Amino acid sequence: MDSFLSSSIFFGVFLSLAGYSAGLFVKKKLKLAIFNPLLIAIIIVIAVLKAADIPYKDYNEGAKYISYLLTPATVCLAIPLYRQIAVLKNNFKAIMAGITAGVLSSMGSVLGMSVLFGLTHEQYVTLLPKSITTAIGMGVSQELGGIVTITVAVIIITGVIGNIITEPVCRLFNITDPVATGIGIGSSAHAVGTARAFEIGETQGAMSSLSIAVSGLVTVIMASVFAGIY
Amino acid sequence: MVQLVCRKERGRMKYLKQFFIIIAISFIGEVMKEIMPFPVPASIYGMLIMLAALGTGIIKLSQVSDTGDFLIEIMPVMFIPAAAGLLDSWKVLKPVLVPVSVITVVSTVIVMAVSGKVTQFAVRHGKREKDS
Numbered sequence: 001m002d003s004f005l006s007s008s009i010f011f012g013v014f015l016s017l018a019g020y021s022a023g024l025f026v027k028k029k030l031k032l033a034i035f036n037p038l039l040i041a042i043i044i045v046i047a048v049l050k051a052a053d054i055p056y057k058d059y060n061e062g063a064k065y066i067s068y069l070l071t072p073a074t075v076c077l078a079i080p081l082y083r084q085i086a087v088l089k090n091n092f093k094a095i096m097a098g099i100t101a102g103v104l105s106s107m108g109s110v111l112g113m114s115v116l117f118g119l120t121h122e123q124y125v126t127l128l129p130k131s132i133t134t135a136i137g138m139g140v141s142q143e144l145g146g147i148v149t150i151t152v153a154v155i156i157i158t159g160v161i162g163n164i165i166t167e168p169v170c171r172l173f174n175i176t177d178p179v180a181t182g183i184g185i186g187s188s189a190h191a192v193g194t195a196r197a198f199e200i201g202e203t204q205g206a207m208s209s210l211s212i213a214v215s216g217l218v219t220v221i222m223a224s225v226f227a228g229i230y
Numbered sequence: 231m232v233q234l235v236c237r238k239e240r241g242r243m244k245y246l247k248q249f250f251i252i253i254a255i256s257f258i259g260e261v262m263k264e265i266m267p268f269p270v271p272a273s274i275y276g277m278l279i280m281l282a283a284l285g286t287g288i289i290k291l292s293q294v295s296d297t298g299d300f301l302i303e304i305m306p307v308m309f310i311p312a313a314a315g316l317l318d319s320w321k322v323l324k325p326v327l328v329p330v331s332v333i334t335v336v337s338t339v340i341v342m343a344v345s346g347k348v349t350q351f352a353v354r355h356g357k358r359e360k361d362s
Contacts, residue, residue, distance in 0.1 A: 037306065064311060067311045082291065094356055098346070102344060105341050127334075160309075161338045165338065175343070181346060184349065188341035212274075213274050
């Protein structure tokens with residue numbers, strides 16, 4: 001049985017979708033931010049793999065086909081953004097200011113806490129691109145001499161955390177404007193957060209999508225400056 | 231009757247054509263990544279190309295929107311395999327777990343709050359200026 005699950009092509013995708021569906025069900029029943037569908041799905045997948053003793057490599061042999069769709073899906077984020085292009089034009093300066101502030105506070109807070117924890121330069125630059133999309137973050141980390149595998153892990157964890165904390169953070173800091181909510185989510189939690197932003201509304205989702213591209217590009221420019229500080 | 235068949239045919243081709251356009255742009259994004267010297271992934275080039283194509287009218291919204299909305303809807307699921315892969319990077323993560331966890335959580339909250347607050351302030355400030 002185990003060897004069958006390991007060799008099955010559809011098991012990985014099936015398990016991922018089943019985990020997410022279970023997550024949606026729990027979220028619907030218990031309306032609490034901590035019961036995040038993505039987080040529940042991840043826990044279910046890891047638990048099943050552990051329990052059935054299936055190596056991650058075998059699971060990913062099938063599951064990689066959904067990851068494969070990530071690039072076309074990111075390309076499609078331009079569609080809601082185009083629908084909301086008037087919102088972008090009307091608030092252009094505010095949006096750019098918000099994203100730039102996000103990038104600076106991201107790298108600034110990583111810098112501050114790295115000094116506080118006495119991390120090495122290598123560990124510091126590994127964490128520097130944590131709030132941007134994986135593909136850009138990997139490139140930045142590599143360029144600065146970081147540990148790319150940890151960067152990838154931290155970027156994903158950041159996204160999942162952002163996906164979960166959206167509602168409490170927006171409530172706590174009284175962020176109610178849909179444009180501001182979207183920019184906040186996208187700047188802090190890239191595409192994983194954006195998935196959550198779309199569940200809140202199309203404007204939020206579109207603004208979050210925009211932040212992925214812009215904050216990624218601003219980070220590429222600013223990261224080497226920050227890397228030189230510590 | 232003939233018309234009905236034709237329309238059905240077109241309806242079926244709808245997803246094929248839309249998927250074709252999306253994959254074509256993803257491919258162009260990959261080509262851009264190869265040619266350009268910046269650490270920008272294919273998906274971001276593709277997103278900008280798609281936005282430009284929609285903005286200039288080369289591609290109409292109706293030519294990509296059904297398939298595009300479907301892909302965006304299932305997007306959260308696409309992150310599960312990578313996140314489950316944390317299982318394999320556990321060994322590298324374990325020694326630095328405490329500082330990394332604290333930094334990740336705290337900085338994510340800070341970034342969300344700062345960028346959201348700054349945007350909200352600037353949006354409202356801009357509106358007030360326009361009104362007066």
